[in-house]
Amino acid sequence: MQDDKIPKIFISYSWSSDALVLDLANRLVSHGVDVVLDKWDLKEGNDKYEFMERCVNDSSITKVLIICDKAYAQKANDRTGGVGDETVIISSEVYGNARQEKFIPIIAERDEEGKEYVPTYIKTRIYIDLSDPEKYEVEYEKLLRNIYEKPQFVKPKLGKKPEWLEEEKANFFPVKDLIRQIRGSNTPVKRRNCIARFQEAYIEALRSYYICGVKPEEAFNNFLNTKPLRDIYLDFVETVAETEDNYAEVLAEAFEYLYNKLSCIKTFDPQANYAYEDDLDVYKTLLWELFICVIAYLRHVKDYAAINVLITYTYFLENNLFGGAIDNIYILFGE
Template sequence: MNILDTSFKEKKVFISYCWTSPQHEQWVLNLAEMLVHNGVDVILDKWDLSEGQDKYHFMEAMIRDTSINKVLIICEDGYKEKADERTGGVGTETQIITPALYGSIDERKFIPIIARKETGKFDEYIPTYLKSRIGIDMSCENSYLDGFEQLLRAIYDKPRYKKPQKGSPPKYLFEESKITSKLYFVNENLKKYITDNRRGIIELTIKEFEENFFQELDKFIISNENFKEPHDEQLLNYINQMKELRDFYLNFLEILIVSYEKFNSDIIIEFLENLFKYSEYQGTGNTYHSYITEHFKFLITELFLWINLLLIKHKNYKVMNEILYTKYFVKSKYEHSLKEFSNFRFYLEGIEYNRTKLQRLSRTADKFIERATLNGKNYKEQIIDCDLLLYYISKTKGNLWFPTTYVYKEWHKKIELLSKMIRKKHFEETKVLFNVMTVIEMKKLIEDYLMTSDYGFPNSYNNIIPIFTSSISLNDIATI
């Protein structure tokens, strides 16, 4: 037998039954043969009890034998009658089994199996001494195969339903946070509703999550009178506090990407349109400090990066195309306007205020890399590559996304998504990101827009690197 599970140990069972009729004896024999074919060593009187042996001693030995993993008690009206009246071989076995059940032998060793019943009442065919035991119904054609699988699982100790591994308590119980537990429980409910395919309530739960998300975000609005020096430290403090909120959204989105069959770009686009308003001052009055919303602007840019990272991770390039090439209808205090995806990238003057003093090229980039973790996994390289990919795509659209994290890119490492374009299959999957249909169109796009680089950070000697063709050369695209 070829067993993949190296922990497999051979199992042995003894079958106790009544010689009620030739048909019933054949039923028992068929069951024994099926068990043997499924790797179980079966002890059966027809095979293992020879002329001259003491049948009662044989029964007692089988029941007490520690190498016997299970005793299968085949129940039907004849077995029940003889067991209850303590007559015949069944009555003798009953007298042996009864004290064993309540003695030192593991009670799970004895499994009642209903072989035949004339009414729908399951326990009418189980002997009195076994009434409290959970049995298996194999009494008819409809229940036989399910019952046989249930029996095999019991023999091999491989239950169908397993208690889930104990997780960790929610962090919000132990951390001082502005954020309530609502989003945590909405995410847990969303997973359950998707598993149960409760379509109507899934849509309501998505809306509930977004409403709660923005309610939580409102807690981080800074009033003008409370915006104190040093501005950069106050903003970074709020950014740190909002990471938990960011993670709630990313977990919410990943649940939808992976599990929700009706997931589409509208869910992301509408969320981003509603999120964009936080780039404007949400407090009262028309006079406010110009840096006062930079913690929100940081979160907007970071979330846009991570949304695309998750879409790449799960190869949902179609939805990624739709969020990169759509126009965002953004509602402002003063006007309604259409935005490109590159408008979700903000320069954060207040956060960068002390970067020269701290000898940093970009405190924003530092923060993106510092926070490049989700659920304990580090996504530093993926964040950088996604940032650069958005930069390349924006160059073809004429509205630049500046890839803040490029300074962290190891010069010798290629961008995996681009280098894999050497494969035809991968190119066909990912060409939608560049809005092209053919290899010829892709090559022309690269020649027109992506053969050169732009200026990087001030006081940095390098342009933005690597350039597109560092990861895939023109002549290698879709050649394998």
């Protein structure tokens, strides 16, 4: 419904609900709803049946409220009186369209056992319950929201699938399997061999994230896509911490090795003769994120000695985009 469009409704009811219907109609009008009611719109000389049929089928009438009390339900089921005539018209519309949302049952009365009076033909429809004074205001608001098509709970717009879910971009099984092998190794030699193989497999998994001449937005999205591998590396860190006595040095050596491999264009394009510094930013950013996450993990487990090893370790890092000899020695966070 357009925001500036005035909703128009018709109320079908039995004389037994006169008071409720008139009060409801007046209140709806006060809230901007154009109500078509026989007391207001059916004049002497008008054809009552034609009036009912026109109101039910009028495309400008967006909702038909069916006020359900004992008398209305009985007349509707027996097809007697004016209610019976309206039932013939309404039921054909309801049965003709299982998803018809135009017709809203309004419960006005319940029996001694608390069961609502509803005509058989609309028994399965979700209703508005105005029979309980304590719940009247809540139910009235639901009705008003329905008429204006302004529901209290709105389904959010469908977003995009997170790009990091595209795990098929890289084959993660080898790195995950090597973590299991590290954890299950029964000798230090076998474990160290698995750790070395993990580093190679990790670099291999990262190859698919290399983009030459990357644009800023593309670089950012590419970095977001590395989340699965970031989480895998943190699993590796936890496994090494559980299995190696001097695990902090093992991790420091691993960071040094990864940096030198991931900051060299030859790792991703052995035939490269030129490259842009930005082409490898995704890896440098990932490494800094990993380093921060590892420090946070060590802080969580209160291994301050391991933190000291990592931040004072002498890292021999290559600063040549094409690799080769080490040009400088970096002492990260050291004096």
